[in-house]
Amino acid sequence: xxxxxxxxxxxxxxxVLIIGDLMLDTYTIGNTHRISPEAxxxxxxxxxxxxxxxxxxxxxxxLKALGAxxxxxxxxxxxxxxxxxIQLLEKEKVDTSGIFMQNVVCTPVKNRFIxxxxxxxxxxxxxxxxxxxxxxxxxxxxxxxxxTECKAVAVxxxxxxxxxxxxxxxxxxxxxxxxxPSLIDPKGEDFRKYRGATLIKPNYEEACIASRLSSGSDLxxxxxxxxxxTNSTVVVTRSEEGMTLFEREGGRRDFxxxxxxxxxxxxxxDTALAMxxxxxxxxxxxxxxxxxxxxxxxxxxxxxxxxxxxxxDIAESLLQTHVCNxxxxxxxxxxxxxxxxxxxxxxxxxxxxxxxxxTLFTYIQRFSKNKDHERLMIYLSESTSDAHLASxxxxxxxxxxxxxxxxxLTFLSQRIDPYKxxxxxxxxxxxxxxxxxxxxxx
Numbered sequence: 001x002x003x004x005x006x007x008x009x010x011x012x013x014x015x016v017l018i019i020g021d022l023m024l025d026t027y028t029i030g031n032t033h034r035i036s037p038e039a040x041x042x043x044x045x046x047x048x049x050x051x052x053x054x055x056x057x058x059x060x061x062x063l064k065a066l067g068a069x070x071x072x073x074x075x076x077x078x079x080x081x082x083x084x085x086i087q088l089l090e091k092e093k094v095d096t097s098g099i100f101m102q103n104v105v106c107t108p109v110k111n112r113f114i115x116x117x118x119x120x121x122x123x124x125x126x127x128x129x130x131x132x133x134x135x136x137x138x139x140x141x142x143x144x145x146x147x148t149e150c151k152a153v154a155v156x157x158x159x160x161x162x163x164x165x166x167x168x169x170x171x172x173x174x175x176x177x178x179x180x181p182s183l184i185d186p187k188g189e190d191f192r193k194y195r196g197a198t199l200i201k202p203n204y205e206e207a208c209i210a211s212r213l214s215s216g217s218d219l220x221x222x223x224x225x226x227x228x229x230t231n232s233t234v235v236v237t238r239s240e241e242g243m244t245l246f247e248r249e250g251g252r253r254d255f256x257x258x259x260x261x262x263x264x265x266x267x268x269x270d271t272a273l274a275m276x277x278x279x280x281x282x283x284x285x286x287x288x289x290x291x292x293x294x295x296x297x298x299x300x301x302x303x304x305x306x307x308x309x310x311x312x313d314i315a316e317s318l319l320q321t322h323v324c325n326x327x328x329x330x331x332x333x334x335x336x337x338x339x340x341x342x343x344x345x346x347x348x349x350x351x352x353x354x355x356x357x358x359t360l361f362t363y364i365q366r367f368s369k370n371k372d373h374e375r376l377m378i379y380l381s382e383s384t385s386d387a388h389l390a391s392x393x394x395x396x397x398x399x400x401x402x403x404x405x406x407x408x409l410t411f412l413s414q415r416i417d418p419y420k421x422x423x424x425x426x427x428x429x430x431x432x433x434x435x436x437x438x439x440x441x442x
Contacts, residue, residue: 007279007288008311015149016069016274017153019163020155020158021056021108022085023055025110026049027051028111030048033045053089055160062309063278073098074098077101077102079107081125136164150180153171154273155182155185157187172197175198184200195230195232197232201276212225227247237297242254253287275295275297328404345376346367347421348367368399375400376401378393379403
């Protein structure tokens, strides 16, 4: 647990190249109250329609949310869906200079109809036209010009025809030449086209198909078969069951997911791919990257539809699962910094003169969060920093964080800019201008 927090603290911004099939995800959302008189189907009363980048575009958004600089490479058709996709990506400040248009190709669309948080049906506009030679040459030239800028390469294959075997072979060879990790979210019955990649990340069903073993077969047999076929490390994702890593050298390691709340697995694979890429771009080890991606995927499956998971989300999850009783020390400051970004933080400092009393309870309730973006931190001076008091205060649902006496509070506050700072002593409540003054007062 401590190691995972340390790994998170080592994450840093780096450029990641994401290449793969682009598509437009459309959500048609509403409610159903009656059955159609024309056929035994529900009538969907539409309340909202929204478009989001899908496929490799969704991985790009996840990479952005995780702090990476993103270079996206893909293909669209000369159609309104393709132009809409470019518009959505540019709105999120994703570099679209690596997206190429191919004539006689339609941009794939997945339209999900949702009522009362339940999927009714998905309607796909498919396109599996192979990439033409001219577009492939442009793609290869673009990658050659930019490969040395990138610290990791992620491949999102949805079998739409863009990622030809020649393009995949070129990419894997080029990344190996430059000692850049290549991470692949695969598709299809034959994984030999990915041979030599750093990591291949199928889900369980994809792994069964590619290994030519039936669903329910021994997971070890499935994993080892894929390692032999691809000469790559393989990690099999299994939604709420977590992930299992099969290494080239023969080792196996399971990464159970902490969350058991599964609303929707849509996009969780994209989230996991993005997190591993960010970790490896930051020079973290593969085990560390997969452990962090498991946390990220666990967050994603708790939400309906595709949702980008941020570093702030991961930091909050790590704090909830790895820190006991809301009590934090200097080693947790990096996590707190991310969790408190864009949050309205109130700090209440207590000194040795303050007793457990109705007055203290009143102030805790007064400063407790009323909205999702509000947080309350209790700061205990050295003289009040005993474990019993801290544990007692942590039992209050109104209290989000307790920080023991430490100069790291000043370090943290310089970065998150608390909304209000107070010191409570026997004379009453005092408003403090800045954190250093709080440290001196109590």
